[in-house]
Amino acid sequence: DEAKLITLIGARVSHILSKVRFDIQPIGIDSHMNALKQMLERGNKGVCMIGICGRGGIGKTTLAMALYNELSPTFEGSCFLSNMRENEKKEGLPSLQAKFMEEVLRGKMPIGNVREGVSLMKQRLGSKKVLLILDDVEHTRQLEAFTPNRREKEEWFGAGSKMIVTTRNKDVLIQHGLQEKEIYFPKGFDGQQSLQLFFRHAFVSDHLLAELDDLPQEIVEVAAGLPLALIVFGSHFSFLKKKQEWEETLETFKSEQHKDVYEQLRISYEGLNDREKYVFLDIACFFVGESKEYPFYMWEACGWRPRLALEVLQHRSLIKIDENDRFEMHDQIRDMGRMVVKEGSQFDDPLTYSRPWSKDQVLEVLKNPE
Ligand SMILES: Nc1ncnc2c1ncn2[C@@H]1O[C@H](COP(=O)(O)OP(=O)(O)OP(=O)(O)O)[C@@H](O)[C@H]1O
Ligand SMILES: [Mg+2]
Structure with a gap:
């Protein structure tokens, strides 16, 4: 029954591929990709590790995804650990180590603590050629759970393995022994690319476009080449159908x-009505990564017409809803929302927050008898 077997294998392979690949349509990344691939070639002998570093929203995760899409088929095992900063808090490092091991070795791999994870990795992956992406790393301990300090010249994975780390903070990489030349700093978009991304979200009719003159150019200048801002701006302007509205906005x-990017992103928030604002802030504080089911009932019970609000928030590129009906929100946008909550209360006093979002804040509120 060879034919049957082949079909089975084919199905399995395409299942794996469909699971691991990212569906992205990035603009203007060829030069970045070439530079990054060259950097990855340099350390060909042992395990090669490089960093991608830059401010929030510049496109680090997008680049890492594009690299992953292109490179992962050539490795024995590969894994993309997204959002390390948040996921360490949510799941803990041992569970992230387990996820990596499970994806590479295809089997359950319970891990009790980081040290156990490290010794398992050394035992089981020492001769495997793996690709590991650590996205949005904030602390060196998040690196230490997956690779020894580069100065120690020790290796846990097989020859030809590659690691790509994205972070906002270069010091994390330097502390872990990476050299300056192993770190890539993507620049923001140029004017042409900025317009392309802006119009992808602004959906301007030809008729309106003819009237607008240089307005789009002026708008994208404000975004200063930051893709995230261009998307939010474009979505914001997609609601405006008259030239005069464009000028005023x-x-x-x-x-x-x-001002900083929060203030820029906030303009889009300020354009929401009250119900939409409530729903947005609830998601930013509580429901990123959560299913929309329960909050939906809650908002409905409050009379906030969530269906409509969620549609508007998606149109404005403030949220996404993934294929499992879970909320996604870019971390910069989420932080903008949390900033709004802080500002609406006494800044450093969680007792006054309308939406305490972290465990510490909730404990603070519960401890206080009033
Ligand atoms: N080359 C690109 N073409 C189109 N869209 C892009 C490109 N680069 C980034 N974006 C979009 O811009 C937004 C921000 O990008 P991304 O999430 O990659 O930034 P980041 O640097 O990882 O930010 P953070 O530090 O907050 O994690 C995303 O919505 C992404 O889809
Ligand atoms: Mg990112």
């Missing part, structure tokens, strides 16, 4: 031009 944007 551009003025608001310009007044925030020299």
